[in-house]
Amino acid sequence: MPKTSILEPGKSYTFRNYFEMNYEPEDILAEFDFSLQRRHLDLPTSYTNLDQLTELKHSIQRRLPYVSLTSEAARREILIAPIVLAVIDYTQAQLRIEYSINVSEQLKGSLDYYLHTQNNLLVIEAKKADLARGFTQLAVELIALEQWTTSKKPLLYGAVSTGDVWQFGLLNREQKQVQQDLNLYRVPADLNDLFSSLIAILN
Numbered sequence: 001m002p003k004t005s006i007l008e009p010g011k012s013y014t015f016r017n018y019f020e021m022n023y024e025p026e027d028i029l030a031e032f033d034f035s036l037q038r039r040h041l042d043l044p045t046s047y048t049n050l051d052q053l054t055e056l057k058h059s060i061q062r063r064l065p066y067v068s069l070t071s072e073a074a075r076r077e078i079l080i081a082p083i084v085l086a087v088i089d090y091t092q093a094q095l096r097i098e099y100s101i102n103v104s105e106q107l108k109g110s111l112d113y114y115l116h117t118q119n120n121l122l123v124i125e126a127k128k129a130d131l132a133r134g135f136t137q138l139a140v141e142l143i144a145l146e147q148w149t150t151s152k153k154p155l156l157y158g159a160v161s162t163g164d165v166w167q168f169g170l171l172n173r174e175q176k177q178v179q180q181d182l183n184l185y186r187v188p189a190d191l192n193d194l195f196s197s198l199i200a201i202l203n
Contacts, residue, residue, distance in 0.1 A: 007031050007106055015109030015144070019127070019137040028136060031106070032143045034176050041168055041181040044200035045193075048090060053195055056086055060188045072128040075163030076112070079187055080126050083195065084113050091202040093117045107144035117202045121151060123158045131167055131184075134160040139178040142171040157201045163187065166194055 006023050007013065018028055026036045060079065069075050088095055099114040113124040123141055127134035138160045145156055156171040168181040185194040 005031060010105075012105045013108075015111075015137050015141050018140045019130075019133045021136070025132075025136040025139060029139055029143070029178060032140075034139075034143055034171075034178055036139065036178050036180065038180045038182055040183060041170060041179060043168060043181070043197040045196045046200040046203060048196075048199055048203075050192055050195060052089070053086070053192060056082060057188045057191050060191075069163060072126060075128065075161075076126045079163035080113075080124070080161050083187070083191075083198075084115070084124065086195070087115065087198050087202065090199050091115075091117055093122075093202050101144060101148050103144045103147045107140065107147070109141075109144075111141055111145075115202060116151075120153060120202055121145070121149060121156065122198070122201050125158065125160045127160060127162055129162055131160060131162055131165060134162070135167060135169060135180055138169055139171075139180075142169065142178060146171055146173060159198075168197065 006027060021028060029036050060082065063078060067074065067078050069078065084095065087093065093115040096114040099111045100109070101111065102108040111123050112126045115122045123138070123145060125134055125138040125141060138158045142156050142158050154173050158169045160167050160169070164187050166185040166187065169178060171178050187194065
């Protein structure tokens, strides 16, 4: 870990700034007294009947040949948003898009998707193609949420997605640690497994 701070005193940082940094994610998280661990996460899964997912999966497969996914906006609208909206149908979660939070000068910005129920919350960060840097940004967003939310849950969940690939992360409050899942979920191939965990986290 660096002996000197990588964040400049008095300088303002948004979540997007952490995506653009060239520092190692461990060093960035250490600025907030958090560590990073990469491991296979034992995510909760739902046994809810997911029959309605069949049509979602088929609609994504039908549209993919006709849509260019070169922009972040296209990936969000075609691949991520339909999944998020389907999650609401199953969980009745409250959804905020481009949800702004301001914890401090070093922890502020907009969350792409913020979902919450009485039971839990979930933040989803959408990125064009760089999953690794996207996870660093997600990790910082989870640290900000840990200070911002009134939820007392010991674990806070998040996911980063390029649209066709998703990766989960969680923040363990007691251990002051962000854990990065080694598993990746592909869309539409792994949609059922991905959706099962999204629903279980919120329920």
